[in-house]
Amino acid sequence: MARTRSLYRLIRPLLFRLNPEASHRLTIALLSAAGRFFAAADDPPELHTNLWGLDFCNPVGLAAGADKDARAVLGWAGMGFGFAELGTITPRPQRGNPRPRMWRLERERALINRLGFPGAGMYAAKVCLERARASGLRMRIGLNFGPNKNTAPDQVAEDYAALAVHLGPLAEFIVLNVSSPNTPGLREWQAPERIGAIVDAIRAALTGTVQIPLLIKISPDLQHPMLAQLCAAAMDLRIDGIVATNTTLERERVGVSSSYQGGLSGEPLKLKSRAIIAEAFKQLDGRIPIIGVGGISSAEDAYEHIRAGASLVELYTGMIYEGVGVVGAIKRGLTRLLVRDGFRSVSEAVGTATR
């Protein structure tokens, strides 16, 4: 894997000569063509973890947005991820916002995007997921759902319910994305009564079928009273988990000056996401697990998100800057850090910096 990282350092300048979307498309095409030839080694016992009655062979996952149509599932599994959050999937195909809509800030090791959920829609994703499932996956799959841009506000809950009905049985958990800054009005669905309407619609649509853990993905820009209210609502609604966080609209406060419009991810988001993870962990009193995401590119980053309160972690931007070898490096480093601090498992370390 160390060799994979050095190799990526060599090819990264070539990939970075392409615009970010083109290089991403190329990566997905390669991973989806060659993914089934990769095989990840077994993970050490310290990294095994269990949530919602499900075993995860390791706590490191792919964040949403990297594989919106679930085209490269076997590739992610072969890279050694313990789980992948695929999507955001919308019910109907849509083009997303006009280009350009994604930028690298290399000095800051960050990205800005305003993609706006381009994707092939839920029927196309279903075909890819069924194919991946048929090949016997050890990696866990989360599906991240969002409404179409042209869905009327009074139909948004129905979009989420349709996604849950069609794709839910192919997922180990579902994430309701109500925090992308690039779909007008979406973040307003973080208000407790509105998130309740979505959850009710999904549960009604899934009545009589298997119940799948339901998570909500939140924004790092939530102000304090709003975050507390959302956590209280999550407990009332018996939500199974929180994904913290999505991208931020802030710039100066996270040390970035850029005029590109859209959500900022990567290194400058890290401490802001970690603060939200810690605050949510306190508010939830550890009763609902958190998936921590934002700015992770090393084992230390992943470990500190876990110590802040995350039971699982995810990354996207860090992988663009560090390459595929980063997954193995994070897992090896995380094992070392857990052992160093006397933890026998990831779950023992969760929230130890916040309690």
Ligand SMILES: Cc1cc2nc3c(=O)[nH]c(=O)nc-3n(C[C@H](O)[C@H](O)[C@H](O)COP(=O)(O)O)c2cc1C
């Ligand atoms: C190009 C790009 C596209 C993204 N698309 C989605 C998306 O469709 N749905 C979603 O919930 N989050 C999306 N995200 C947010 C990531 O899942 C993640 O929450 C955020 O980037 C912080 O993690 P990172 O710093 O490791 O990238 C996207 C991020 C990037 C960089």
